Amino acid sequence: MPNMSLKKVPIPEQDPQVRNKNFDEVALGYTEEMAIEEAKRCLNCKHKPCIAGCPVNVQIPEFISLIAEGKFAEAYETIIQTNSLPAVCGRVCPQETQCEQRCVRGIKGEPVAIGRLERFAADWAMKHLEKTYEKTPRNGKKVAVIGSGPSGLSCAGDLIKMGYDVTIFEAFHTAGGVLVYGIPEFRLPKALVQKEIDGLLAQGVEIRTNMVIGKTFTIDELFQEGYSAVFIGSGAGLPNFMNIPGENLNGVYSANEFLTRINLMKAYKNDADTPIKRGKTVAVVGGGNVAMDAARSAIRLGADKVYIVYRRSEKELPARLEEIHHAKEEGIIFKFLTNPIRILGDENGWVTGLECVEMELGEPDASGRRRPVVKEGSQHILEVDTVIISIGTSPNPLIRGTTPDLETNQWGCIVADEQTGQTSKEGVFAGGDAVTGAATVILAMGAGKAAAKAIDEYIKSKG
């Protein structure tokens, strides 16, 4: 008999007033008993609507039935047939707009907690399974993967299993891309990411750090080095600013800089060499997951007050519901329908405030969201000492600037076939944020997988 409870089995979490002072993981994960209980909520529908919502086709009802039977190792094996980073996806995927959105149980009550169960299986396997990798025979062909974020890792993971020699070129000193510089420790522990990367290394993937493609090597030089194909998964790393007065004052950060200092350079630790300014009153501008990460990091660094300043209403917030919920619990103050027009500073150039106007929602714009318009006479000042701009990122220009035959669009995104990742340049494939602009980890992983398949076909077609 399925468990007919309308609610998900709650996941244990650190208390909000405790966790907003530390960088340890917020959600603690299901116990075996909880996982089995939740897994029993799955109806094992014949038409499996959930799978259609997954960009990497995880066989969801199958792995959940295995968990319900207590066969955790088998459940894990089922997931990794199509998803090489389940411990990551179980934590950071927007399940509510993907698999869980299509869950039949969600029609009346809450959907099955697919994400939590995926995480459970992955964590269980890390703890209990001795991982062994079958080494596929090498086929003697080399593929270069640019960037070691989600798309690059999943592309490399599939290619190595197909028998290719895979080299990942990473610009930073550490592999992982946005998983290590962007997403904070309290949402995605870095040790987990490292384990996933170690798995790729064990299978024979080579990772070369400190390699800035476009500078250290160009794409054409990679072909000269003997690579048969190139996958570009360089992400969308260039921070956008608002172009309002005061943006260069001391105490104004891009979310990228703020989070990179904290996550990659470990500036949250007191003895870290890389510094960060610990603001007492912080305004984060923007409403996406990155804005939530920045705000929640700021409060953990000891801020008394942290605002999220967003120009639309709560309904339009692009962040995941869970992140918004966690942010509120941790004491983040949301200023909706509020738009910054100027950053104010003192005589030494340090931030003292953020001048804003209030907005009203007008007619829907091209994106279908109601366009905010300024409310007359609503100017006011938020007194803050730190401003973090989190209004999005654009793809990095270093590759397109040195690869003239690589077509890009007006936003600087690489033009690539949606199904295969094929770009305008022969043998060059691309996927993830470098193509789509800033999106999600799982979409990037899906694109990396699709490109791996297309690269395999391309190389085989060349004989």
Add this chain to the structure above:
Amino acid sequence: MYKIVRKEVLNAQVKLLEIEAPFVARKAEPGQFIILRAYDEGERIPLTIADYDREKGTVTIIFQEVGASTRLLGSLNVGDSLADFCGPLGVASHFEGVKKAAIIGGGLGTAIAYPQAKKLHSMGVDVDVITGFRNKDLIILEKEMAAVSNRLIVTTDDGSNGTKGFVSDILKKLIDEGNTYDVVVAIGPPIMMKVVSDVTRPYGIKTIVSLNPIMIDGTGMCGGCRVTVGGKIKFACVDGPDFDGHQVDFNELIRRLSIYKDHERAAQERHQCRLEGKINA
């Protein structure tokens, strides 16, 4: 990985390291920079390339021990290796059509001005070099600069080497004496680059400065190195580090360079203990 093959102490605070980094040496050009980490968990330190040898596969950096991280870097010796060495980053300097140039190096900036002088000299350009230091004990690269210039003037703030004055005054004197320059390259402390730019502005001489703002990644990702040039925001790491000195907002640059002063002081004290611990042990 990134082994130190040569070390020289140029003055009490300035050291030179030649480092094995074949992929960087292969592509390096004057004006570009690298980012290094001396050890795991260390800071990412951006340093402009002082020289490179494509055949040997080495890149030379010259740095001043200003903070905890650079002092630790200075404590390394031949045979030691750096954890990371990434580059070449930034846009190389361009000197097409230049026939006569003045290269100005202020203090440590002389190390960054050197590859520019060397390149121009090798292109057959008539190069005047002016370098300035606080006193004669701090003079660096005198011999090297002499070899790549038609005229070298080394000046000191206190006159202890026999020539007294600021580089900007010497440049002005040269211009007023009738020397004409197609380009002036000024590299040194921001205040010196500002003053030199102010000197050349009324003469309309193109003036290139090399900026050194705070940055993390060096590839356009953090935006920490943003500078205002001609009223527009530029990222020094990908748009520079060379910019038109007449367009740069130097006051903003100087202000932004001070962001972590307090932190730096604390870090120095911490590292002092660590270093002394190491030496005593």
